[in-house]
Amino acid sequence: MMKTTGNIFLTIAVLLCFSCTKTDRVYSGEQQEIALKPIGGPTLKAAGDPAPYPDAGVFGLYACYSASSGEVAWDALDAWPASSLYIDNAAFGMNGEVWAGYDPETSGHKPYYWPLDGSLMFVGYSPHISQNGETGVTSVSLNKNSDDILHGVNPYLQIGFTQSAAVAEMVDLLWFDAKDVNLGKTLSKTADAVPVLFKHALSKVSLKFKDSENYYQIKSLSMKGCVNSGTFYSGKTAGWLPVITALADYAPVIESTIEDGKTKYPTLNNWTSPDMLIIPQYLDGVFPTLGTGTQDSGVDVVLEFVVTDGFGEQKIEILMKEYTDRWEQGKHYQYNVTVNADPIDFGAPSVTITTQTISM
Numbered sequence: 001m002m003k004t005t006g007n008i009f010l011t012i013a014v015l016l017c018f019s020c021t022k023t024d025r026v027y028s029g030e031q032q033e034i035a036l037k038p039i040g041g042p043t044l045k046a047a048g049d050p051a052p053y054p055d056a057g058v059f060g061l062y063a064c065y066s067a068s069s070g071e072v073a074w075d076a077l078d079a080w081p082a083s084s085l086y087i088d089n090a091a092f093g094m095n096g097e098v099w100a101g102y103d104p105e106t107s108g109h110k111p112y113y114w115p116l117d118g119s120l121m122f123v124g125y126s127p128h129i130s131q132n133g134e135t136g137v138t139s140v141s142l143n144k145n146s147d148d149i150l151h152g153v154n155p156y157l158q159i160g161f162t163q164s165a166a167v168a169e170m171v172d173l174l175w176f177d178a179k180d181v182n183l184g185k186t187l188s189k190t191a192d193a194v195p196v197l198f199k200h201a202l203s204k205v206s207l208k209f210k211d212s213e214n215y216y217q218i219k220s221l222s223m224k225g226c227v228n229s230g231t232f233y234s235g236k237t238a239g240w241l242p243v244i245t246a247l248a249d250y251a252p253v254i255e256s257t258i259e260d261g262k263t264k265y266p267t268l269n270n271w272t273s274p275d276m277l278i279i280p281q282y283l284d285g286v287f288p289t290l291g292t293g294t295q296d297s298g299v300d301v302v303l304e305f306v307v308t309d310g311f312g313e314q315k316i317e318i319l320m321k322e323y324t325d326r327w328e329q330g331k332h333y334q335y336n337v338t339v340n341a342d343p344i345d346f347g348a349p350s351v352t353i354t355t356q357t358i359s360m
Contacts, residue, residue, distance in 0.1 A: 032114045035098040036061070036122070037193040053198065055094050058102055059126035059174070062142045063087035070119045070188030074178045075153040079186050080121060081146040087112055089140060091128040098193040104130035119186035125157055126174040126198060135164040136171040145235070156235030159201075163228040163279060167252040170277040174198035175234050200360040201232050203280045203327035207273040207303075207335045215341040216307040216349070217265035221273060222251040223320075225299040227281045238329065240280055244287055244298035250276050268307055268339060280329045283321040307339065307349070316351055323353050332358050
């Protein structure tokens with residue numbers, strides 16, 4: 001039984017901290033703002049450091065409260081299974097050298113505070129849904145999934161996503177789960193920014209061309225028949241449920257100039273395409289249907305590019321399934337495309353492709 005008025009007020013304050021996600025919480029004690037420090041995806045620079053999260057990036061954050069102390073395994077019985085939602089899809093943006101609560105409507109600082117006791121577990125994704133229009137993140141929810149009979153405690157984000165058909169406007173979808181923060185342990189109140197390591201949900205595709213005769217210019221390029229809409233699920237087995245009827249042709253803009261009254265395009269030799277961020281998919285367009293054992297069929301992914309010598313042009317079409325079975329999430333596929341010209345007879349050039357795959 002409470003014996004003092006002060007203790008009653010403290011109890012009320014703690015309860016409010018547990019159940020409310022607004023910024024006008026009541027506290028009895030020093031408020032400590034929640035700050036995070038994203039350190040990008042697992043892409044490594046030459047020096048071995050993680051790639052930085054973009055300064056202008058705004059990510060979404062969920063936090064769940066547990067009465068357990070900090071440094072407890074996130075999936076322990078008194079942690080995630082007994083937790084309650086504390087922060088619900090808040091936007092976090094750069095505030096000084098850390099990321100803190102952000103108001104998308106005003107582009108201003110909107111602080112969120114640690115509870116007085118207990119601990120938190122964080123789940124996040126990027127970019128926050130407020131940063132997108134008709135493309136990018138179109139829907140998002142956190143499924144707590146605290147007692148999955150088959151997989152145990154398995155919370156996951158469910159993110160509806162549509163990629164922009166304009167290569168220059170493509171969105172890079174990132175995420176992290178509770179098991180990825182603080183070595184998978186709960187966190188109690190701290191003045192330090194919590195480091196979080198984002199992972200890549202998409203595949204990256206780029207092409208570099210070699211023209212042994214330095215003969216051609218590249219007029220256009222398109223990666224055709226790519227799935228550009230689907231639902232991403234994080235959790236223990238992260239993956240995609242693609243919409244195979246929603247396809248796009250990704251065609252980066254290739255700038256041309258006028259010289260001596262003639263249109264001139266970039267030299268093909270050593271020309272590198274912009275990176276294309278693509279929903280992971282099978283390149284033959286065939287996908288297993290979840291829970292049925294059957295397969296859905298889409299279309300083949302085709303690389304199409306047009307080369308010219310300034311007088312005539314040739315269109316080359318390549319079935320990408322001949323070089324890659326499927327694009328997997330979190331991997332960068334670098335295609336080295338060698339075009340062997342015959343300067344005497346402007347016929348179709350021969351093309352060879354080698355592939356290099358690295359983790360993003």
